[in-house]
Amino acid sequence: MIGTSVQSLEKNKNHQNETRPKSAYSRNEKGGDKLFSFFLQKTPSVLLRELSSFLTDSVDLPSLLHETCDVLKNVTRAYGYALYMVDANLDEIYLTRRLGEGRSRWKIEEGTIIAAFVATKKEYVMLDNYTRDERFPDGVARKGEAIKSVLCVPVVTPDGDCLAVIELFTLMNQGNFSKDDLKITIVVTGWMGAAIHQNQQRVALKKQQELNEYLLDLTKNYFSDTVQMEKMISDVVRFAKETLGAERGSFFIIDKENEELVADLFDEGIDDHDTGLHKKNTKIRFGKERGIAGLVARTGVSVNIKDAYNDPRFNKEIDQKTGFTTKSILCMPIMGVEGILGVVQVVNKINGGTFFTSTDENLFKTFSVYCALALHYTKVNIEMNKMMHVSNISLKLLRLQLKPCTHDMDDFIVHPDTKIPSDFYQFYWYINLNNFGLMPQYVLYMILQVVHVSEINIKNMMQFILSARKLYRNNPYHNFEHAFNVCHCMHAILRRNLKKFSVIERLFHHGTTHRTKPTMTFSPSPLYQGAIFYQPSN
Incomplete structure (x- = not known):
């Protein structure tokens, strides 16, 4: 022109x-x-x-x-x-x-x-x-x-x-x-x-550079250490306010419940000297309430309102309740792989104009990508901590279950010995179905035949035998009966060649981590792969 x-x-x-x-x-x-x-x-x-x-x-x-x-x-x-x-x-x-x-x-x-x-x-x-x-x-x-x-x-x-x-x-x-x-x-x-x-x-270029440097530091800080979600959200919203020249900022974390969008609101406190964001006790249901954040949460499309009171999408009731005057709004969705993770919103442009420009929108889009990454990591970290807590509880329960029944242990202590069959030392010997209850006594007898009683703790050995029996599953093949017969076979070999093996070599235990299917086909299992008996040797 x-x-x-x-x-x-x-x-x-x-x-x-x-x-x-x-x-x-x-x-x-x-x-x-x-x-x-x-x-x-x-x-x-x-x-x-x-x-x-x-x-x-x-x-x-x-x-x-x-x-x-x-x-x-x-x-x-x-x-x-x-x-x-x-x-x-x-x-x-x-x-x-x-x-x-x-x-x-x-x-x-x-x-x-x-x-x-x-x-x-x-x-x-x-x-x-x-x-x-x-x-x-x-x-x-x-x-x-x-x-x-x-x-x-x-x-x-x-x-x-x-x-x-x-x-x-x-x-x-x-x-x-x-x-x-x-x-x-x-x-x-x-x-x-x-x-x-x-x-x-x-x-705008300088702001973009500052934003990139800040987001890089954000990535380093939040991905190298465990940071509370409130601190992370407070930091990112504060920087967004400073970069875009906004008066206030809010952050909504979306949690889909049933068919409604429910969000935890992080907003600024009443005290002007407190620049941090705090989680509100009340959850916001976007399926029922009006508002720009709800619109963005439902549609996943950013909204830039230059004059809030002349825009029909803005809910004036919020300002009437709080006494705050909203002039301009820039609201952006935080998108993840599986959909919307949250909504970040800044209100009232106070530096460089009266409303948010297209340059502000571009900066905010870059900002929202890193927010999505940090928010996703935070959620994963929270979920991981929950799973670790559950895992610790499960581990405690597992350790409790590893201990044999007190009644079985008391009976074993009272009756540690039993009559040994005459052909017990032969390879062809197989335990009679009526004697399955005597297998712990037979195992203890075989151990004491190859290891001197002074070299082991009898009570701990009894507890170990009963725990092994308890841990075996009711499989058609890899069960305690099978383990007992393998143990008997090894005992027969050791008894005939006792001087050829050291005390350590005489110790044997059939693995309790077999998870054979009813079809007796092999099934890879994390429990099997993680068992110490099956770790690959270097």
């Missing part, structure tokens, strides 16, 4: 609003260049600021533009100027003053004042006598002065966003604006639009 406007000057030399008689006010091109250079050297405007001082994180845009207006006013010898800032949220322009915002506002549309027309078309307007132009029934914002000539130019970024409108004017007793005035004004406002745009991009 700016380039086209400059070129169009050469094509519209005969336009009535640009044609004027030469007067003391009019300047030739050479004189205009000198005057322009003079004011640039004299005025400490934004045009001459060092790049480092201009490109700061928080730019007071109205003040910078007022300073630019002063330069243009002096260069063009205008009587005065008016600066209108664009409120994209309300689609309005408003008059600004040096010490703050004015009360006058106009919709960005045609048929009112000149500045509103310029903001709508994003094109300049230069009039020798604005009162004769029917397009602007309301004229200019400045009333009560004999204004004649008007030069109104928009400040537009390379992306086509109108940020402000600068309106220069002269009085009846002054001359009109020249083409040189228009050229200078267009060049300056074009440069300002490009500079502001670059600064916004630089600030």
Whole structure:
């Protein structure tokens, strides 16, 4: 638009609003260049600021533009100027003053004042006598002065966003604006639009870098150690508020119960000095309650509301109950592999504007990805701790079950011996079904035949034998009967070759971890694979 406007000057030399008689006010091109250079050297405007001082994180845009207006006013010898800032949220322009915002506002549309027309078309307007132009029934914002000539130019970024409108004017007793005035004004406002745009991009890039560095540290901290969920959520929301310039932040952890979405709410406390987030006792049911967070939780789509009270999706009852005034909202889902994990929400933009921009949304999207990772890890860690707790309880119960029945132990102590069959030492011997209850006594006898009684604790050995019998399953083959017969076979071998084995080699035990199926086929089992008897040797 700016380039086209400059070129169009050469094509519209005969336009009535640009044609004027030469007067003391009019300047030739050479004189205009000198005057322009003079004011640039004299005025400490934004045009001459060092790049480092201009490109700061928080730019007071109205003040910078007022300073630019002063330069243009002096260069063009205008009587005065008016600066209108664009409120994209309300689609309005408003008059600004040096010490703050004015009360006058106009919709960005045609048929009112000149500045509103310029903001709508994003094109300049230069009039020798604005009162004769029917397009602007309301004229200019400045009333009560004999204004004649008007030069109104928009400040537009390379992306086509109108940020402000600068309106220069002269009085009846002054001359009109020249083409040189228009050229200078267009060049300056074009440069300002490009500079502001670059600064916004630089600030956004810096925020993105800070966010990436923070999220990298977040990943290191929360994945290298166990961190409480409340602390993790408090840290990430606090950083989101600082990065996006928000007033408040909330975090919802989604837990699907039945067909409703139920969330634990983490919100800021009442004390302004307490910057942490705390878990609320009341669960929020998104299936029943209205609200932006509920909408995001149900749809999984982010929501950016620029004016909460004019948006039907916003529930005003919450503000009425709390006394808090919600102006703008940015709410983002935290998506996991199996669906939505949570919702993070920031409220009221307080730095860099009145609402959250598309740049804020992009930063928030990056932020939500890392939040999903941290939240998923936290949930997995919580679940792991629960399982470890259950495992410890199960281990205690297992150790309790490993102990034999006290009645069996008492009976074994009272009757440790039994009559040994005459053919007991033969390989073909097999225990009679009627003598199954005597197997512990037979096992103890076989052990004492190969290991001296002084080398073992008899009571512990009895307990071990009864525990082994208890742990064997009721399988068709790998059962205690099978283990007893293997033990008897090994005993027969050892008894005939006793001097060939050391005491350690004489100790034998048939594994109790066989888990044979009823079909007698092998089935891999973690219990089997983890058994110490079956660990691979190095």
